[in-house]
Structure formats: structure tokens, C-alpha cells
Amino acid sequence: MQNKTDLQYFEEQHHLPPFSDFKSLKKEGTRIITHADGHIIYDSDGNAILDAMAGLWCVNVGYGRDELVNAASQQMQKLPYYNNFFKTSNEPVARLSAKLASIAPDHLNHVIYANSGSEANDTIIRLVRHYWGLRGQPSRRVIIGREYGYHGSTIMAASMGGMRAMHEQSANEADFEHIRPPYSFLYQGNQTEIQFAESSARLLKEKIQEIGVDKVAAFVAEPIQGAGGVIIPPEGYFEHIQKICAEFGILFIADEVITGFGRTGNWFASQTMNLEPDLVTLAKGLTSGYMPMSAVLVSDEIASHLIDEGGEFFHGFTYSGHPVSAAVALANLELIEKEGLIEHVRDVTAPYLAKVIKQLDSHSLVGETRSFGLLACVELVKNKSGPVLFDPVGEVGMKCRDHAINSGLMVRAVRDGMILSPPLSFEKQDIDMTIEKLQQALDITYSELMK
Ligand SMILES: *Cc1c(COP(=O)(O)O)cnc(C)c1O
DSSP: OOOHHHHHHHHHHHOOOTTOOHHHHHHHOOOOEEEEEBTEEEETTSOEEEETTHHHHTOTTOBOOHHHHHHHHHHHHHOSOOOSSSSOOOHHHHHHHHHHHHHSOTTEEEEEEESSHHHHHHHHHHHHHHHHHHTTOTTOOEEEEETTOOOOSSHHHHHHSOOHHHHTTTOOOSSEEEEOOOOHHHHOTTOOHHHHHHHHHHHHHHHHHHHOGGGEEEEEEOSSBSTTTOBOOOTTHHHHHHHHHHHHTOEEEEEOTTTTTTTTSSSOHHHHTTOOOSEEEEOGGGTTTSSOOEEEEEEHHHHHHHHHHOOOOOOOOTTTTOHHHHHHHHHHHHHHHHTTHHHIIIIIIHHHHHHHGGGGTTSTTEEEEEEETTEEEEEEOSBTTTTBOOSSTTHHHHHHHHHHHHTTEEOEEETTEEEEOOOTTOOHHHHHHHHHHHHHHHHHHHHHHHO
């Protein structure tokens, strides 16, 4: 066993981790997470940290669940790997496909597997273009997404997403357009919620008309924008959006990588929000992060064209439909059902979080709090009246996040918003602890700013 100094040295010398400023990371050093149990992660300095981010929005059932560990171990002994290319499949994948079809909205009964949300979205991009080719409209190639949308980090998925910093680093392919999201905190102004829902959705119509309807293939949205800062649409927004998609005959893709698997109090946000997407991206909570796996849910309509007219779809990965990942996913879904985690979110913790997060509203640093299911954001501002944002954006949020982590609470900062996405197994007392520690972090951050 290496001691911690060695591990941190190896990191510093040899590891370039995701989404990191390597220079400042090398200066500050890396936290080595050694183990985790329930809702607590532990680091090599002996700190215990309450994980209010469920890893990276994914550990829905919490850590240390033997059911998932055993499913992986048994499947590895029985069949650790076999491909799905040679007219072959495996037992867990066959069962998982049927299971996903049974919990998904009615018209989504077909599944394509991949290993990450990014790959699933790349798959969707190819699928959408293939579909329009089959329909005799190959000029329909443009996919419209939203600013602050996050769909992954491959070149295509990042181009489809709306993160400008990613576009600027060679992820800005042709045939992707973006509209402003319904981010009420920044953009609602004097509009009522009803007006704001309508005006935000109208941007899609205007964008389609600007591009030319014969060129537009699809609109893609996260029901709740996660990495963009837990942006919750106003009531009615998606109703307008779906009407516009129908009016122009374009496909609607729901990226449910974060909102899937119980986080909004149903299996999928599509059910919570009455969405009828043609394609759905799934990853993260599918396996609670215990194994990498993602999936695309495909509508009956699209599947019928693929099956009847498509010929071979030249796409897939070595690990598409990996039996161990599928076995873990099945065990994960069973556990979510057995423990009633979705009902627990819907009836107990989501309403509770919505109530107690309001305690932070009066804090001098807080411009807005909002939550939906087990997703929440606390927006920090320089001045509550206005509100006036910090300039530059992001520094204060990062400070507050670091104070939270140092006091034993793992949260994430997006711009100057503090983000929560806890495991679905969180109890009321875990939420209380989260709010208490967040309050402390806000207090420390505020007193620093006052100096
Ligand atoms: C995380 C995420 C992705 C990308 O998933 P990876 O597994 O990191 O490739 C895509 N869409 C959404 C909404 C996500 O949150």
C-alpha cells in the first residue's frame, strides 16, 4: 500500500484528469478518494464527506450496495464479456432491454447500448441523420440544442451541447445550433411565468424558420439542465416546445442522463413533465455509476423505419451491451424498486428539499434557490437587489464550494450556483445536514468577501 504522499505525487507527475486546469491542480494537489459507504465518501487524509452530488449525478442508490457488487461478481464469473455483433447477445442485456421498455414511456420500446452519455448522444446524432435519410429527407441534418446544455464531451456531443468554452476547444462541428434556455433567474425579467414559457419556446420556432425547416432534424433538451446549473423550465415550456416540434415535423430528443432513474420522482422526467420524446439518452443512474453503461431509447416509429428499411446500421462499440454492466443495471433497477426510492423522492425528500432550501433565501449572498425532485441550485449574487451577479462569474462559487467540501459536504459549483444532486437514498436528516453545512459555507464565504 502506497502512502498518501506517494499517490498524490503519482497524480501530480502522471495524471491529467477530466475538466481540470492542470497547472492549478498540480499546485493545489488532488484529493484521493479511498472508499465510500452509504452517502459518505472518505479521502486519504481521513476526511469523511457527505456526498450531496451522488458522485457526478449518478450514484442514485448510494455507495456500498452489495446487491450491485454481487451482480457484477456473479456475472463476471459466468460470462465476463461477449460481444453483441455476431448475431449474439447475453442474458442480462436481453432482460435489461425488456425492463427498460417496461418502465419507459409507452411508445419507447427499443434500446441501443453504449458506454457513456457522450457515446449515447453520438449514437443519437448518427441515428437521427440515418432516419431522415431513410425518410427521403437527407437535408435534415441540423440539431438545435440550448446554451448551457450539456450532452457530453466527444466532439459531436460537445458540439450539440451549448457550452461555449467546449466549443472553443475544437468541439464546434457544423449543423448544430443553440437557443437560449428558459433560465428564469437570468432572463425572465418582468414576464409572468406563462409569458416566459411561451417566449422561451418561441425561440425554437424562430430558429427553425431562420435555418429553414427542410434542414432541421431535431431539437434536443435536458428536461432539467444539469451541468448548465440546474435550470428548471417554467410550467408549460415543454408543452410549447413539443407543439413546435410537431408543427415542423422535427424529432424531439430528451437527454435524461441526469433526470432518469428516479431523480424527479418518476422513472423518467418525461413522465414527470408529460414529455413524448422520440429518442431518450440514458446513462449515469442506469447503473448508479457502479459500471459504465449508457443507452438510447428509440421510439416505435423510428425503430420501425430502422428495422423495415434501414439495412445494416454501421454503428456500435466493442462494449455495447456489456454483460457485467447490464447485470449491474438490472440489480440497480431492482434495488430502486425494492426500496421504493422513487416514491421516497416523490413523497418525502423532494418536497422536503424544496421546503428547507428556502431557509437559505434570506442569506445575504443568495439571489435565488430552486429545486425540482432531488436537483437543486443556490445562486450566489453580489447584491440581492437586481440581482447583481459577481464579476468575474465563478470565483465566489468556487470559493464557497471549497469551504463546503472542507467542512465535509461535497457539492459542485456551476458559475456562482451551488449545485445539489444527492443519492435518492438520502433521508431527511441528510438533507438537514446538507443545508446546515451549505449555510456555514455561505457564512464563511460572505465574511471573507466583507473583509
Ligand atoms: C453527464 C452527461 C452526459 C455525458 O455523459 P458521459 O457519461 O460523461 O459521457 C450527457 N448528457 C447529460 C445530460 C449529462 O449530464
